[in-house]
Amino acid sequence: MSSNQKQSSSREIVHRTRGHTHGPITRLMSPSDLGHLLKPFVFLDHAAFDGRYSPIPMGFGWHPHSGIATVTVMVEGAVRFAETTGQEGVLPAGAVEWMRASSGVWHTGQPEEGRVRAVQLWVALPPELENAPYASRYVMPKDVPVEGPVRVILGAYGDARSPIDAPPMTYLHVNLKAGERWSYRPPQGHTVAWVAVHDGVLRAPSPIPKGEIAVFAPSEQVIDFVAEGDTGFVLGSAMEHPYELALGNYSVHTSAEALRRGEMEIRRVGQQLRAKGTI
Numbered sequence: 001m002s003s004n005q006k007q008s009s010s011r012e013i014v015h016r017t018r019g020h021t022h023g024p025i026t027r028l029m030s031p032s033d034l035g036h037l038l039k040p041f042v043f044l045d046h047a048a049f050d051g052r053y054s055p056i057p058m059g060f061g062w063h064p065h066s067g068i069a070t071v072t073v074m075v076e077g078a079v080r081f082a083e084t085t086g087q088e089g090v091l092p093a094g095a096v097e098w099m100r101a102s103s104g105v106w107h108t109g110q111p112e113e114g115r116v117r118a119v120q121l122w123v124a125l126p127p128e129l130e131n132a133p134y135a136s137r138y139v140m141p142k143d144v145p146v147e148g149p150v151r152v153i154l155g156a157y158g159d160a161r162s163p164i165d166a167p168p169m170t171y172l173h174v175n176l177k178a179g180e181r182w183s184y185r186p187p188q189g190h191t192v193a194w195v196a197v198h199d200g201v202l203r204a205p206s207p208i209p210k211g212e213i214a215v216f217a218p219s220e221q222v223i224d225f226v227a228e229g230d231t232g233f234v235l236g237s238a239m240e241h242p243y244e245l246a247l248g249n250y251s252v253h254t255s256a257e258a259l260r261r262g263e264m265e266i267r268r269v270g271q272q273l274r275a276k277g278t279i
Contacts, residue, residue, distance in 0.1 A: 011223050013206060015215040024049045028196055028213040031122070031245055031252050037215060038194055039241035040169060042068070042252050043122035044213060046198060049077070049111045061108035062279045064270060065101035066262030067130040067246075067253035069123045069166065072097035073153060073173050073234060075198055077116030083107040084269050087136050094141030096153055098164045100125070101251075102132045104265030106273060119198060119234055123154075124241050124252050126167055131253075131261050137164050149182060150174050153234075169238035176202075176227035184223045190237040191218040200231030208233075 015037065019028035028044040029035055035042030072079070074095045082088035083099060084106045091097055099107060102125060124130075145152040145160035152160045155170035170190065176182055186193060195202065196213040203226045208214045216223060218240075243254035251266070253259040273279045 011204075011219055011221045012217040013204065013208075013214045014217045016208065016212055018212050019046075024052075026211065031124075031247050034213070034215065035122075035124075035252075036245060038192055038236070039243075039245060040124040040167070040238055041121060041192070041194065041236045042124045042245065043120075044196060045120045046196070046211070047111075047116070047118045047120065049116040051114070061110060062106050062273060063108070064104060064106045064250050064266040065099075065122075066104040066248070066251040066266055067101070067125055067258065068251065069098060069100040069102075069125060070107075071121040071123060071153065071171060072099075073119045073121075075117040075119060075232065077114055077118075078112040079109050079116060079118060080112060081107065081109040083136060084273065085134055085136055087138065089138065091138065092141065094144065094151075096139040096144055096164070098137040098139070098154075098166065100129070100135045100166075102129055102134050104262055104269055105134045105136075106266070106269055106279075117198065119196065121171065121234075121236070122252065123166070123169070124243075124245065124254075126241075127243070127254050127258065129167065130258050135165070139163060149176050149180065155187075170236065172235045173232070174235060175232045176200075176225070176230070178227055178229045178231075181224070181226045183225065184235060184237070186220050186222075186237045188220065189239045191220060192240055193219075193223060193235070193237040195225075195233050195235045197231065197233040199233075201228040202226075202231050202233055203228060 147158035147160040151173040246259040
């Protein structure tokens, strides 16, 4: 399909950005900007390490979260990780991390040698989970469900369902061949929808190039895509998160009181890490 041909979809792109890049990290969305528009999706980073930047050692990378879940999709290479939950290991290309910080967790990571690319999303949690006990799940590549060109990270698509126990939402990693068409029909009530392209160019119907996030107008309408060249991207859809965002440095909660409780737990766990000499 040539670039001047039109698609049937009329769902408008209402916002797009290439974010802000600092070293190997491009921040496409933060809770203080697009996160208010796309909640429960409140943060999105694209990391691309190619050897030009020295990775932060594991011991210096420790940082806390509460009130959210972090979702990391490994696109290329591998990352070593550790958490105060006791989980640690290596995420290879194609693996998925789900770290539901809830009441408060610290974690750290370091890219392995060679090219490493990953997409990290933060999901704002509902009141019943934002101060609940933490939970995490690491899904290896062979265990990520696949339906056609789609890898199901959260939620379901077609007959494929993610093994991750997440709040109701859909998060997909899609890879299309040059000229390949694909349409996404949101589940009922999913009026929030966005895509972020990490390879190639996606038309929907205007072009969304590599490195850009595009936000679609609130609707349950089908979104039609076509790839210009081999293209990889992530797509999120959900019902709107019906709560205000109470923001801390590394935390997102639904109220000032929930934030206070989360930050108290973060401080407590941080004191334990310092007492052990970990940080």
